[in-house]
Amino acid sequence: MTSTVPAPLPRAADGSQLQAVLLDMDGTLVDTEGFWWEAEVAVFAELGHRLDESWKDIVVGGPMSRSGGYLIEATGASISLAELSVLLNERFEARIADHVPLMPGAERLLAELARHNVPTALVSASHRAVIDRVMRSLGPDRFTISVAGDEVPRTKPHPDPYLLAARTLGVHPSRCAVIEDTVTGVAAAEAAGCPVVAVPSVAAIAPAPGRTVVSSLEDVDLAFLRSLITGLN
Template sequence: MTALEAHAYPGAAQDLQAVLCDMDGTLVDTERSWFATEVSVMADLGFHLGPEHAERLLGSPMDPAVAYLIGVSGVDIAPAELERRINARMVETLSSGVDLRPGAKRLLAELDAAGVPLALVTASYRAIVDAVLPSLGAHHFSVTVAGDEVTLPKPHPEPYLTAAEALGAAPDRCVVLEDSRTGVASGEAAGCVVVAVPSMTEIPAGPRRTVVPSLESVDLPFLNHAVRRRLAGH
């Protein structure tokens, strides 16, 4: 029996089969914490990281983010050491808890009660995921995919394809919830239905995505409708 069959609910065969959730900026209010941490770590190294760099770093996996920070600053530090400092400081920041984005708690509870399989799919490393899960509620997620557990991170489709396969769900019947252009690109490349909930930067509307102001606009009927429209070719 697949994870999908184990969590089946009425209408699953026709419509929504799973929801694949980004973490930072989508379910939890950590995007500003990430950027503040990067600003702090770079300041320790003598470089002022201004707000003009935020969009480039938002939703970025760790390796390209570190490469960007070293490239733009010219600081003399090994990528592995900069990565270690950023992750360690974020774990410290998150250890006291993290706020959920508006509508996230209600939506997770609704999907859980309906038996909809859920996966957490993030560019953050496992240490960060484990620090955030107590605030999110680890019991909501049948599968979690961290950025250091895939070969090709977002915007490559591998993270979302990995989650869909683990849940036994067809990608075109999965809804991806994302807040960044990098994550949206990953979900779309995986062939999923994408609902974008912008946090720090704008996400333009597109033929393969729905853009909403917050998760307060999203519920189970909304997600089922989004999948039906996709399957109908709209």
């Protein structure tokens, strides 16, 4: 199910209960952040430009408009952002056509959430075509809804994707646990008012109020996510 259907207003926060779990995709559930960088390196090589490895930390986890725009400016490549977006999405989709590697603990966590009927949303800056392909590997039935980066006026680091996910599910953002792997994604979730579990994939993320940092999804289960909400009271 996509997030484009009309949505009810969030119901009031219900005491200390966890109402939903909202999950990022690349680098959080699937080990694909490196795939995006490989796609960027390959596309820019074809354009006659070499990407500096130090740029990887700058572009990871952000929307195509930001990462692509940065790389165009940094390299001086003669290509529009729209043209680059098409090339990168095509290259990435080809890379994941046969296999999408899951992050450690992802399969177990998704199964546990499904077993306990916890509403879930996949919230990604990736485009709908990419999300749908990845969801075929994750199991589309594992998610109540999904929100793609090309379905909101402003994607991460803005709060819009997470606010839309909460609204569509009919839950309150403060009762949604968000799982993210990048500073950009964490910023979006926190701006939406959601407690966050950060599982850094590329760049370090510091702990902060309302934010818990763990080393792996292996450290995350339903009891842990529920404790994030009860701890707010």
